[in-house]
Amino acid sequence: MLLPLPILFSVAACFGEGVLGKIIWDGRAPLSFSALQLDASADPYLTAVKGSKAASLYTHLMGNDVTATPLWLDRIHPDRPFPAVATEQTLRVFIGNTSIFVPGQGTGTPQTGFRRTELIAQRNGSASLLKPDICSGKKAFHFSLLQETMKPLDLLHEYQVVFVEPGDGSHVFGVQLGSPFTNPTGPLPSKDAGHIKVLAHDLRVLYKTPFRDDTWHNFAVVVDWDQSTLQVFYSRNEDELRSVTKVVKNLSVPSGEKEMGDFHFGVLKLPLVNANDPVDIRGDVVHHGIQEGTVEGLMFSGVFVEDLKNGLSVGNKKVIHVW
Secondary structure (H helix, E strand, O other): OOOOOOOOEEOOOOHHHHOOOEEEEEOOOOOOOOHHHHHOOOOOEEOOOOOOOOHHHHEEEOOOOOOOOHHHOEEOOOOOOOOEEEOOOOEEEEEOOOOOOOHHHHOOOOOOOOEEEEEEEOEOOEHHHHHHHHOOOEEEEEEEEEEOOOOOOOOOOEEEEEEEEEOOOOOOEEEEEEOOOOOOOOOOOOOOOOEEEEEEOOOOEEEEEEOOOOOOEEEEEEEEOOOOEEEEEEEEOOOOOEEOOOOEEOOOOOOHHHHOEEEEEEEEEOOEOOOOOOHHHOOOOOOOOEOOOOOEEEEEEEEEEEEOOOOEEEEOOEEEOOO
16 A cells, blocks of 8 residues: 655665654664564564564565655655655554464463564563663653554454553553453444544543544654653654643553563454353453454554653654653
8 A cells, every 4th residue: 555645765864864862762664674584583673472473474564665654754855745765664564363472482371362463672682671771761652553454453343552561461551443342342333443542551541533544643652751651742644743642640550660661563452252251251351252363454654762851853853842
C-alpha cells in the first residue's frame, strides 16, 4: 500500500540531523536494515516475542513501498513538507494463527490465548542494558501508527500495540486499539473500538483519537520517571506534535526499579471469552479464549526514545521545552 503523498527522495541520511533532542534509543529502521538482521534479533530490535517462524515472516521491512511518517523526514525546503529525504523504512507487523509466544526462551507455557508479534528496544543485544537509560529522568517515547488496509485488525478484539512493561506484566503506559476485553463479553464492537487510546498504568484513557485510514498518527508519550507523571503529544502526517493532555499523575505505577520496563511495539491481540470454557478460566486471557486465526497487521515508523533535557522534538527540526 502506498500513502497518497508526494514522491520522496530516498537516500541514506543520519537520523540525528532530523531531530534536535538527545536520542537514547533509535528504532527507526534504516533503509539498509535487512530481514537477516530481524531474524538475528540484531540491534536495535529484540525480536523474540513472536510465533515459531522466523521474525522476518512476522515483521516486514517495507523499503520504499510504504512511506514512513513525514514528521521526521529531512525537508528540502524547511517551510514545506515536500519534497523530503526518506531516512527510514516502515515496519509492517503481522500476527496469524502461528503467532503464539512461548516465554522462557521456549521453555515456558505457550501463550495460546494471545496472538502476538512485538519488537523490543535493546542495546548491544540486551533489553535489560537499555532499561536504566530509558526508564530514568524525563523521557519521550515516540512512535507513529498507520492502518494496514490489506490485512486490517479485527476491532471486535482488544489490541495492545505500544507499551513499557515492567516485570509484573503491567504497563507504565499503553496504547490500545479495538474493543477492550471484558468477562463476560460486552457489546461488540465497543463504541470507541475505532480509536487509538493512550492508557495510564491504571488503565485510565488519557487521550483517544479516531484511527483514520491513510493517515500516520504520530505520538510522543512523555514519562517523568522521578515524578511518576505522563503527558501525551500527538499529530497527523507532517503536522508538528502538540500537547493533547496536561501533565497527569500516573496513579498506581510502582516506584524505583520495579517501575522500569522494556519498551515494546507491535501487535498483541487478546482473545474473546469462550463460553465453552469453565467459568474460572474465562478471564485467563493469556492461555484461553477465542482466536479466529486470521492474518492481521499494523504499520510503524518514527519509533525512538528521547531524553528531554534539551527539550522535545516535535518535527521539522523543531524542539520545545517540556517542564
